[in-house]
Amino acid sequence: MMKEIVNNEIPASAGNIAVQVDDLTVAYNYKPVLWDIDLEIPEGVLMAIVGPNGAGKSTLIKSILGILKPIAGSVSIYGKPYDEQRKLVAYVPQKGSVDWDFPTTALDVVMMGTYGSLGWIKRPRQKEKKAALEALEKVGMLPFKNRQISQLSGGQQQRIFLARALVQNAAIYFMDEPFQGVDATTEIAIINILKELRKAGKTVIVVHHDLQTVPEYFDWVTFLNVKKIATGPVKDIFNDDNLTKTYGINYKVSIQE
Amino acid sequence: MNSAQIEIQLIASLVAIACAIPGTFLVLRKMAMISDAISHSILPGIVIGFFITHDLNSPVLILLAALTGIITVILVEYIQKTGLVKEDTAIGLVFPALFSIGVIMIAKNANDVHLDVDAVLLGELAFAPFDRCIVSGVDLGPKSLWIIGAILLITITLLIAFFKELKVSTFDKGLAASLGFSPAIMHYGLMSVSSVTTVGAFDAVGAILVVALMIAPAATAYLITTDLKKMLWLSIGFGVLSAISGYWFAHWLDASIAGSITTMLGFIFLLVYLFAPSKGIIAVLYREKQQRTEVSLLTFLLHLKNHTEERERHVNHLQEHINWQKVRAKTVLELALKNNMILVEDNIVSLTEKGDEFTSLAIDYIISNKDTKIEDMKDDFFLFRG
Numbered sequence: 001m002m003k004e005i006v007n008n009e010i011p012a013s014a015g016n017i018a019v020q021v022d023d024l025t026v027a028y029n030y031k032p033v034l035w036d037i038d039l040e041i042p043e044g045v046l047m048a049i050v051g052p053n054g055a056g057k058s059t060l061i062k063s064i065l066g067i068l069k070p071i072a073g074s075v076s077i078y079g080k081p082y083d084e085q086r087k088l089v090a091y092v093p094q095k096g097s098v099d100w101d102f103p104t105t106a107l108d109v110v111m112m113g114t115y116g117s118l119g120w121i122k123r124p125r126q127k128e129k130k131a132a133l134e135a136l137e138k139v140g141m142l143p144f145k146n147r148q149i150s151q152l153s154g155g156q157q158q159r160i161f162l163a164r165a166l167v168q169n170a171a172i173y174f175m176d177e178p179f180q181g182v183d184a185t186t187e188i189a190i191i192n193i194l195k196e197l198r199k200a201g202k203t204v205i206v207v208h209h210d211l212q213t214v215p216e217y218f219d220w221v222t223f224l225n226v227k228k229i230a231t232g233p234v235k236d237i238f239n240d241d242n243l244t245k246t247y248g249i250n251y252k253v254s255i256q257e
Numbered sequence: 258m259n260s261a262q263i264e265i266q267l268i269a270s271l272v273a274i275a276c277a278i279p280g281t282f283l284v285l286r287k288m289a290m291i292s293d294a295i296s297h298s299i300l301p302g303i304v305i306g307f308f309i310t311h312d313l314n315s316p317v318l319i320l321l322a323a324l325t326g327i328i329t330v331i332l333v334e335y336i337q338k339t340g341l342v343k344e345d346t347a348i349g350l351v352f353p354a355l356f357s358i359g360v361i362m363i364a365k366n367a368n369d370v371h372l373d374v375d376a377v378l379l380g381e382l383a384f385a386p387f388d389r390c391i392v393s394g395v396d397l398g399p400k401s402l403w404i405i406g407a408i409l410l411i412t413i414t415l416l417i418a419f420f421k422e423l424k425v426s427t428f429d430k431g432l433a434a435s436l437g438f439s440p441a442i443m444h445y446g447l448m449s450v451s452s453v454t455t456v457g458a459f460d461a462v463g464a465i466l467v468v469a470l471m472i473a474p475a476a477t478a479y480l481i482t483t484d485l486k487k488m489l490w491l492s493i494g495f496g497v498l499s500a501i502s503g504y505w506f507a508h509w510l511d512a513s514i515a516g517s518i519t520t521m522l523g524f525i526f527l528l529v530y531l532f533a534p535s536k537g538i539i540a541v542l543y544r545e546k547q548q549r550t551e552v553s554l555l556t557f558l559l560h561l562k563n564h565t566e567e568r569e570r571h572v573n574h575l576q577e578h579i580n581w582q583k584v585r586a587k588t589v590l591e592l593a594l595k596n597n598m599i600l601v602e603d604n605i606v607s608l609t610e611k612g613d614e615f616t617s618l619a620i621d622y623i624i625s626n627k628d629t630k631i632e633d634m635k636d637d638f639f640l641f642r643g
Contacts, residue, residue, distance in 0.1 A: 103479065103483045
């Protein structure tokens with residue numbers, strides 16, 4: 001099924017912290033949406049970022065990836081700034097952030113994942129196309145490779161986005177609500193791929209909404225609400241106390257054991 | 258055709274190509290109105306450049322005008338960023354202000370400059386062959402041909418070099434940024450090319466019509482294709498087609514060339530808008546009608562499947578039972594018969610094996626929404642084409 005994914009080079013001296021965030025503060029129009037975030041994400045975890053709407057979950061990911069400029073603080077990927085570590089990182093934005101009527105095919109969108117390693121000006125060739133086709137196969141979308149992207153269902157579009165991240169062959173994957181608006185089958189397919197990524201030693205960080213599935217899907221969790229509430233292994237910190245602190249209401253999570 | 262006629266058509270075609278390329282990306286980025294803003298607000302740049310150089314074709318003038326174009330974009334973004342007004346309002350505030358500065362500058366100095374508002378707004382392609390590029394006594398052709406040729410060459414070179422970057426930053430800004438292709442660089446790059454092209458085309462077609470040359474061919478192409486490269490080619494094709502047919506239309510009417518080209522652009526868009534194979538109005542209406550019929554057919558088949566009693570399946574009862582008008586009921590009945598899905602014996606309708614199978618499959622699909630189940634049915638029915 002899943003082909004062996006070859007690790008990009010990871011500096012050995014950096015220890016096992018994949019992502020380190022120090023004193024990060026991000027503001028929109030001088031209104032802080034993330035306040036003094038300190039966060040260490042160990043290598044090889046499958047982590048959920050949870051928190052209410054407007055908690056800054058997407059903002060945190062975008063700041064780590066340099067898409068948003070923080071007003072204070074710093075981020076490092078395996079001990080170095082993001083700019084130097086780009087190739088170690090893959091990003092799956094929210095599905096709604098792009099125009100699905102754009103004139104392009106599923107295969108072409110997945111190919112975009114290879115652009116980072118190509119750099120400026122160089123065009124994708126057979127090697128990149130082959131990688132894109134393999135990624136499409138992994139997410140079960142090979143039969144749809146020539147479909148125009150607006151002709152795909154919501155779940156299929158999300159799989160295309162996932163394939164585009166897979167083709168980047170990164171060490172760290174950031175995903176912004178990959179389960180939003182997808183059917184149950186796609187959700188299972190996606191989580192299985194994420195678990196396989198973790199098995200291959202990758203770090204996967206997911207903005208997640210459905211609290212019920214956190215213990216089943218993830219092994220690490222970060223509670224966020226403008227400030228960081230808690231971060232750590234799901235089995236240790238995923239409890240009513242942290243949920244109440246994060247969501248502000250007296251929260252009783254009913255987890256079926 | 259005399260040489261002036263050929264030259265005019267050549268200039269018009271090159272202008273059309275140079276506009277269609279950035280225009281395609283502007284349309285995809287939903288920035289059509291920005292090109293309108295640029296085309297107007299470069300006027301003060303052109304006027305200042307003209308005062309300095311006294312030559313409408315001077316590179317200094319082109320650079321100054323392009324700079325005003327970029328300033329427009331920056332101003333619009335700055336006003337928009339305050340969050341006090343929306344983008345369209347910001348555009349509406351900025352370009353008339355800059356344009357009117359240009360108009361006043363022309364009016365104040367109209368006596369000693371060969372530059373009038375009419376020419377600025379509408380351009381004058383017919384005069385283009387008179388302004389020759391003569392190097393040490395050798396006539397190299399009209400100046401504007403050289404200018405637009407040079408601009409086009411730069412545009413094409415940039416397009417080929419940065420096609421991938423333009424594509425990814427247009428489709429997904431976030432991904433482009435995370436891959437290291439600064440969306441800001443691509444944005445201002447595209448804005449610069451659009452500004453320079455606008456200035457180059459300005460002389461030929463004027464401020465109002467240059468917008469049409471940027472937007473209309475791309476909008477037309479967008480209706481036909483689902484492939485970015487094809488969209489670029491088609492935009493170029495529609496642009497050139499309009500340029501040449503527009504020229505002859507103007508020749509025949511003895512009217513403004515620029516106006517005629519724009520009329521052709523509008524006409525071609527209208528044709529495609531009506532007759533495009535899948536997105537055209539007629540195709541859409543036809544498909545909707547077909548879908549209605551097919552939904553009716555399916556309802557009808559399902560009714561037959563669910564009711565074994567003969568009373569429910571009598572031809573006369575069907576009409577009142579499913580509550581359709583006579584015409585619709587007849588269409589559906591005929592469609593089902595034609596596809597061998599039903600049998601009519603003694604006015605009693607029953608499903609054939611094929612009809613039964615089809616109904617099960619279709620219901621299955623509607624419930625599960627699994628594409629693989631209906632791949633074979635897709636050719637026969639619109640309903641399942643997604």
